[in-house]
Amino acid sequence: MSTTQTKTEAGSRKKRTEGAGTAQPEQSVPAEPQAEHEWLQKLVGEWTSEGEGVMEPDKPPVEFHGTERVRSLGGLWIVAEGQGDMPGCGPATTILTLGYDPQNKRFVGTFIASMMTHMWLYDGRLDASEKVLTLDTEGPSMTAEGKMVPYRDVIEFKDDDHRVLTSHVLGDDGQWRQFMTAHYHRKR
Numbered sequence: 001m002s003t004t005q006t007k008t009e010a011g012s013r014k015k016r017t018e019g020a021g022t023a024q025p026e027q028s029v030p031a032e033p034q035a036e037h038e039w040l041q042k043l044v045g046e047w048t049s050e051g052e053g054v055m056e057p058d059k060p061p062v063e064f065h066g067t068e069r070v071r072s073l074g075g076l077w078i079v080a081e082g083q084g085d086m087p088g089c090g091p092a093t094t095i096l097t098l099g100y101d102p103q104n105k106r107f108v109g110t111f112i113a114s115m116m117t118h119m120w121l122y123d124g125r126l127d128a129s130e131k132v133l134t135l136d137t138e139g140p141s142m143t144a145e146g147k148m149v150p151y152r153d154v155i156e157f158k159d160d161d162h163r164v165l166t167s168h169v170l171g172d173d174g175q176w177r178q179f180m181t182a183h184y185h186r187k188r
Contacts, residue, residue: 033075036100036107039130040078042157043070043098051182053167055088057143062087068184076100089115098122098135107133111153122153132156142169142179152176161186 047068052061066084073079082094098109107124124135133155141147150170157163167180 030074031076034100034102036102036126037076039126039133040098040100040107041072041075042160043078043080043155043163044072045070046187047184048187049082049084049182049184051165051180053087053180053182064182086115107135109135111137120151 047070049066049068050063052063054061064084064086066082068080068082070078070080077097077099080094080096080098082092082096084092084094086092092113092115094111094113096109096111098107100106101108107122107126109122109124111120111122118139120137120139122135122137124133126133135153135155137151137153138148139151141149152168152170154166154168155163156166163184165180165182165184166178168176168178171177
């Protein structure tokens with residue numbers, strides 16, 4: 001190919017992309033971690049967990065135990081892989097990703113698990129004390145098949161080696177109902 005053909009083809013590709021409304025600015029330098037990215041790095045490490053949750057309405061809570069390995073991805077994201085036995089499901093694997101979007105000033109992330117088909121998309125904020133991260137999402141209702149409802153996961157650091165995750169669902173009455181609590185302790 002000649003230099004002229006290469007430039008023409010590149011210009012043609014650019015015009016097609018711009019016309020389709022999908023042009024994305026390319027980032028020429030690596031993103032610099034913000035304070036919120038640094039906060040996420042507190043999650044990095046090996047953790048054990050124990051908790052209890054209500055798996056079905058009007059049933060007593062069930063206990064569960066597990067482990068979690070959290071790693072940093074470029075200092076901008078964390079990836080957490082959990083292993084454990086889930087009541088009624090047997091052995092399960094979970095994967096959580098969390099990052100911070102400086103443009104929107106929001107925490108973002110995903111959660112998937114081997115015992116479910118829904119991918120949870122997180123949008124969250126850190127409180128003024130910088131100890132509590134609240135993540136809002138939407139997922140399948142536990143009581144009405146085919147209905148999507150708001151959920152909220154809250155990560156609270158008690159100290160550098162102990163954090164608590166609570167999960168809540170918004171009820172038909174407009175009230176948040178907590179249905180799961182898990183304590184994570186850093187392995188030594």
